[in-house]
Amino acid sequence: xxxxxxxxxxxxxxxxxxxxxxxxxxxxxxxxxxxxxxxxxxxxxxxxxxxxxxxxxxxxxxxxxxxxxxxxxxxxxxxxxxxxxxxxxxxxxxxxxxxxxxxxxxxxxxxxxxxxxxxxxxxxxxxxxxxxxxxxxxxxxxxxxxxxxxxxxxxxxxxxxxxxxxxxxxxxxxxxxxxxxxxxxxxxxxxxxxxxxxxxxxxxxxxxxxxxxxxxxxxxxxxxxxxxxxxxxxxxxxxxxxxxxxxxxxxxxxxxxxxxxxxxxxxxxxxxxxxxxxxxxxxxxxxxxxxxxxxxxxxxxxxxxxxxxxxxxxxxxxxxxxxxxxxxxxxxxxxxxxxxxxxxxxxxxxxxxxxxxxxxxxxxxxxxxxxxxxxxxx
Numbered sequence: 188x189x190x191x192x193x194x195x196x197x198x199x200x201x202x203x204x205x206x207x208x209x210x211x212x213x214x215x216x217x218x219x220x221x222x223x224x225x226x227x228x229x230x231x232x233x234x235x236x237x238x239x240x241x242x243x244x245x246x247x248x249x250x251x252x253x254x255x256x257x258x259x260x261x262x263x264x265x266x267x268x269x270x271x272x273x274x275x276x277x278x279x280x281x282x283x284x285x286x287x288x289x290x291x292x293x294x295x296x297x298x299x300x301x302x303x304x305x306x307x308x309x310x311x312x313x314x315x316x317x318x319x320x321x322x323x324x325x326x327x328x329x330x331x332x333x334x335x336x337x338x339x340x341x342x343x344x345x346x347x348x349x350x351x352x353x354x355x356x357x358x359x360x361x362x363x364x365x366x367x368x369x370x371x372x373x374x375x376x377x378x379x380x381x382x383x384x385x386x387x388x389x390x391x392x393x394x395x396x397x398x399x400x401x402x403x404x405x406x407x408x409x410x411x412x413x414x415x416x417x418x419x420x421x422x423x424x425x426x427x428x429x430x431x432x433x434x435x436x437x438x439x440x441x442x443x444x445x446x447x448x449x450x451x452x453x454x455x456x457x458x459x460x461x462x463x464x465x466x467x468x469x470x471x472x473x474x475x476x477x478x479x480x481x482x483x484x485x486x487x488x489x490x491x492x493x494x495x496x497x498x499x500x501x502x503x504x505x506x507x508x509x510x511x512x513x514x515x516x517x518x519x520x521x522x523x524x525x526x527x528x529x530x531x532x533x534x535x536x537x538x539x540x541x542x543x544x545x546x547x548x549x550x551x552x553x554x555x556x557x558x559x560x561x562x563x564x565x
Contacts, residue, residue, distance in 0.1 A: 202294055205422075207302045208347040209287040210433050211317050212440035215325055216281035217334035224331060227255040227275060228323065235276060235430065252276040252284075262316075263308045265301070275324060276433065280441055281332065283324055284433045285317055291348070296374040296385075299348055303381045303415070314344065343440035346415040347432060348378060349425050353406045364408030364419050372397050379412040399507045403500045411507045431501050435508035442517040449524040456531040 224232055235254040257273040272288040293299055305313040322339055329335065354367045368375060376396040377385035385393075400410040408419040409428060416432060418425055509515065 202292065203296065203299075203350050205291045205349040205351045206288050207291050207299075208349060208429055209305075209313060209317070210345040210347065210429075210436050211285045211287075211314070211321070212282060212343040212433075212437040213285070213321050213325075214282050214336065214340050214440050214444040215328065216332035216336060218281045219277065219279045219328075220331045220333055221279070222331060224253065224277065224328070227277070228257060228327060230255045230257055232277070252278050257320075264305060265308070273320070277328070278437060280437075281335075282437055282441055283321065283328075284437050285321060285324075286429070286433065287313065287317060291350075296371060296378050297383065299378045300381055300383050302348070303346060314342065318342065340444060343436055343443065345432060345436045347418060347429055348415065349418045349420070349422075349429075352419050352421050354419060361406070363405045364402045367419070368397065368400060368408060368410065375410060375417060378417060379410065379415045381414070399511060401500065401503055401507060409504055409507075411504075411511050413511050427501060428504055431505050432508060435505060435512055435514070438514055439512045439517065442514065442521060445521055446517065446524070449521060449528070452528055453524055453531075456528055 226232060232253045232255050235252050253276065255275045255277075257275065260271050260273065262269050262271060269289050274286050276284040276286075278284070291299070291302070307313070307316075318339070321342070325332075325335075325339055352364070354362045354364070356362055356370075362370070373385045373388060373393045376388055376393040377383070379396050380388070380392070382388055388396075396412050397410050399412070400408060402408050406419070407421075407424070408417070410417040418428055420428070
């Protein structure tokens with residue numbers, strides 16, 4: 188298969204085997220209580236670990252979240268009967284990440300496009316299925332949530348297509364990851380952008396969608412886009428890369444949640460400026476101070492989830508994801524809104540202080556006049 192989507196005869200087509208991993212992040216609350224959670228939906232919780240890899244220093248720090256592996260469920264889709272492997276990760280920032288894995292076997296890359304918005308034969312979609320599971324998890328985690336959200340927010344979803352290495356050309360020759368990407372760039376772009384017809388994509392879009400990629404060994408490959416990613420690697424090495432994608436996706440969900448909170452706070456601050464009454468100032472200032480503490484806390488927690496030492500493959504993968512998700516821009520947007528709130532409430536406090544000073548000055552003058560009146564009266 189070449190970059191123009193031309194195919195050889197069906198008997199010569201390569202078969203891609205692997206799995207599709209769907210990642211869903213949900214913000215549930217302000218944070219989690221620091222209590223041990225014994226089980227989740229009847230399944231024990233344990234620290235998430237990945238197999239040792241040549242790509243990372245064995246003494247390096249790796250953030251380990253609490254993880255529960257849920258029983259497999261069976262669903263029927265246009266792709267046939269599927270066994271879905273589900274797992275849940277709980278993070279102290281008050282969020283959960285749900286992953287759903289299902290086996291993948293396709294003759295062409297174009298066949299993978301239909302896995303983006305997976306629907307079952309009963310009419311339900313995978314996202315609806317996962318949202319129902321998230322509500323069940325939210326109800327069970329309720330005793331451990333601090334300031335839980337009134338309702339479950341929209342999920343932040345990400346799809347990862349995993350293909351087993353090594354890859355082969357139509358003639359059976361083994362290809363390196365970079366050579367394979369060069370030969371199939373347009374088709375890979377179609378998979379990542381959910382375009383069923385690769386030939387409809389422009390060269391610019393194909394290059395942009397596949398422009399951020401990494402290859403450590405000769406036959407592995409990670410291609411990162413905004414809504415999806417593609418991993419070519421041996422199955423034993425995939426979990427650590429997928430976990431980094433989970434954490435970056437969760438960071439995005441948390442930053443979006445705080446951005447919504449700050450949007451509401453900014454709107455409230457404008458109303459407070461218009462009101463200019465004492466009781467409209469004291470409470471918002473206290474709320475703003477709490478927001479500042481919250482933001483410092485979440486920034487620290489989110490930083491801890493992606494703290495890597497050394498110039499290693501996982502750190503570079505996270506940098507690619509951070510760039511695709513615009514995490515730096517989200518951080519700056521949140522900080523700018525905090526600065527705007529700070530300036531508004533500092534203005535309110537200054538105005539209130541001036542009012543108090545004016546009241547005190549008038550009171551002193553009135554007392555002085557009253558003292559004179561009493562003096563002459565006598």
